[in-house]
Amino acid sequence: MSVAVNFKKIVSIESARKRKKGGSGGPPSPPMFGKGLTNESMRELTRRFSKPKTEEDYRNRAIFSILSKTGLRAKELVSLRFSNLVKAPTGETLITFTRKGGKLGFSVLPEESLQAVREYHGILNIKSDIFFLSRPKRNQSTRTPLTTRSLQRIIGAWDVTTCQGRKVHPHALRHTVGQRMLDKAGSIAAQKVLGHSSPVTTAKFYTKPFLDGSEYLDW
Template structure:
């Protein structure tokens, strides 16, 4: 048998192995770095949006103010309505929405974040129940609710990178919130903020694959 025939057989075997691997159902290996943003990037975005001038600036500030405090999914964020706000018996402002899978969900909206959204509306005389809207097109005054695709474009335009070196996207803010909550407040608190059905799910996806033990291993 010639060299070409042997090579063909090897390539064929390797292709079969790859196809079998795709259907194995095994979880991918954990990434070395998380999918969220660093604290430095979050501080940079906070600083950048602190003095808005244009409608785009105000909307960016409002979107960041909600995403960075709630960890909502993109579809949940664009569905937020003022009519769905309510006060908890303990004083927090809650907003209800439909979660992934069709379940009713709710999140705490910090007063500071809510005021930023209201400022965005009042500054540009926006009269809508929706939190976030498109900007008027040229020679038009009408606005429409944001779509997940338009939210993706807006967040991508912030031009910062995730810890894995990818351009920022709405879900990266959710990962950032989940990671920080898990690190600082534990799995139960992170689970409640992210709306997971179990803290095991939260720990599985948001636990860092490495840990600096130097503080504890001081022999």
Template sequence: MRTAKILKFERLKKRLGKDSKSSPSDSTAFTKGLSKETMKGLMKRFSHPTTEEAYRNRALFFFMSTTGLQAKEIVGSKFRNLLEAPSGEILLRYIKRGGKLGYAVIHKDLLKTIREYHSKFQISSDHFFHTLIKRNQGIRNPLSKRGLQFIISGWNVKTCEGKKIHCHASSAYSGHTTLG
């Protein structure tokens, strides 16, 4: 008969003392976002658009900074998913992680900005955001997550951590402003 070795697992506790690398007051969720100055700079940059790209970037920036949605939810946003709440607010229904339904409040000015982008460039599609027309094609496609990432990295701004901007940086900012 063979006997098995029994292993004993002990809990390792991190000491939060003088020799600790991080303090309990550090909040990494807020440092991953954008600073107020960066947000103001982007708002100023997109305030007077002239090209299709600038109109789309303005709509994207306002959408991302006010809703706080993830990249998948941003590119999947459609006009048919807009609802009016009993309180009179406009809601966007979207699918969250795990397949559950989520709702985000869409401000009327934001919806006006998105519709202005669509009407100015004759976009007749259910999706909010689209690619630019390619050289030899007259077809616009709905924006992909990779395309969104490429657009946002083209804004050339840094997060509070000093890293290049990413799709979820403005959602971290919008979470910070609603909590703080």
């Protein structure tokens, strides 16, 4: 005697979304969590890189210091040079670079970040105009400019995850800076730091999808 058994098909939410994509069900829902890192992860990385000992430590500290203060893109970071430093009439140190789209961009470079780069060069006796360089391969002494691919590997090795649970990557730090600036200083300030052409762009991509209104809704 044979017995027919019916199994219910279990479908993951993610696979259902993929099938639905492109259908007539309307636009997809925005992500619940941001693409950046939590404040706790940023503080943990700050502590981790605070007392460098090795070449890798010094380079990590300098990279993190600049990305966490400027929100530069990966391609912008690896292109930084000492010869592109400019002193503003108001005292700030600016660094110029080629922005996305080929236009000239600039960013305020905090003294602590610039000092971290100088210490990275000094501890290894590096004589180069370029901020970040590769580590010499075995039996070699030459260094080459860091690439965006190698920067991705370096940051990925920091072993932290974004708010969405993904492995950290250079642009996640830009999202972290953008969202933090937007929360604390508003869209105009965030726009200036990130180098967007309009604060509307900044607000569109860096506004949190949720907000705890209880701080303001005290009836």
